[in-house]
Amino acid sequence: xxxxxxxxxxxxxxxxxxxxxxxxxxxxxxxPWCGLFLHAVASKAGRASPKSYGFAKSWTSFGYxxxxxxxxxxxxxxxxxxxxxxxxxxxxxxGKTAQILGGNQSGRVQVSNFNRKxxxxxxx
Numbered sequence: 001x002x003x004x005x006x007x008x009x010x011x012x013x014x015x016x017x018x019x020x021x022x023x024x025x026x027x028x029x030x031x032p033w034c035g036l037f038l039h040a041v042a043s044k045a046g047r048a049s050p051k052s053y054g055f056a057k058s059w060t061s062f063g064y065x066x067x068x069x070x071x072x073x074x075x076x077x078x079x080x081x082x083x084x085x086x087x088x089x090x091x092x093x094x095g096k097t098a099q100i101l102g103g104n105q106s107g108r109v110q111v112s113n114f115n116r117k118x119x120x121x122x123x124x
Contacts, residue, residue, distance in 0.1 A: 001045045002074040005089050005101050005109070008037075012108040026054075028104065034087050035059060037103025038076065041089070056085035060121040071098075071122040078121040079114050086114075090122070 011020055013028035020028045024036040032054075039053040042062075052058040060078050071077065071090055077100055079086045088102025091111050098114050105112040 001041050001047065001076070002089050002091065002101065004044045005037075005041045008041075008103075008109045009101070009111070010109065013104070014107065024103075028107075032056070032104060034102050034104040037109065038062075038087055038089070056087040059087040059123065062123040064124055066122045066124045068116070068119050068122055071119075074124075076123040077119055078123075079118045080120050081118065085120070088112075 008023065013020060017029060023040050024033055026033065026036055035054045035056050035058065038059060039049040042049045050058040050061045056078060059076050062076050066075060071093055073090055073092060075090045077088055077090045077098060086102065088100035091099040091101045093116060096116050098116050098119060099111050100114055101111045103109050
């Protein structure tokens with residue numbers, strides 16, 4: 001899934017709105033879309049998405065659980081982000097930082113750093 005997701009790196013919800021609408025099936029400017037992005041990537045990779053895939057928290061039921069210490073690139077990671085959740089694909093982890101590739105990260109598909117302590121679920 002990581003390789004599939006990397007193909008979309010840089011797409012922005014405003015500048016690339018038409019492309020993202022086609023990929024996501026929704027307008028990214030008016031919809032939280034990290035889960036929709038994961039669904040699109042999982043579908044292309046031949047993986048089944050959780051039933052409520054549009055909600056980041058639903059990705060805690062994707063595949064099977066893996067301990068945070070055993071996480072590796074390509075795993076789906078769910079982060080507690082303020083009062084809500086965010087989901088993406090682990091790119092790398094070192095020390096206290098997890099680099100996650102996902103959609104709706106500063107309005108685009110990109111790699112962002114998250115605190116490792118914010119991880120609530122790792123799924124493979």
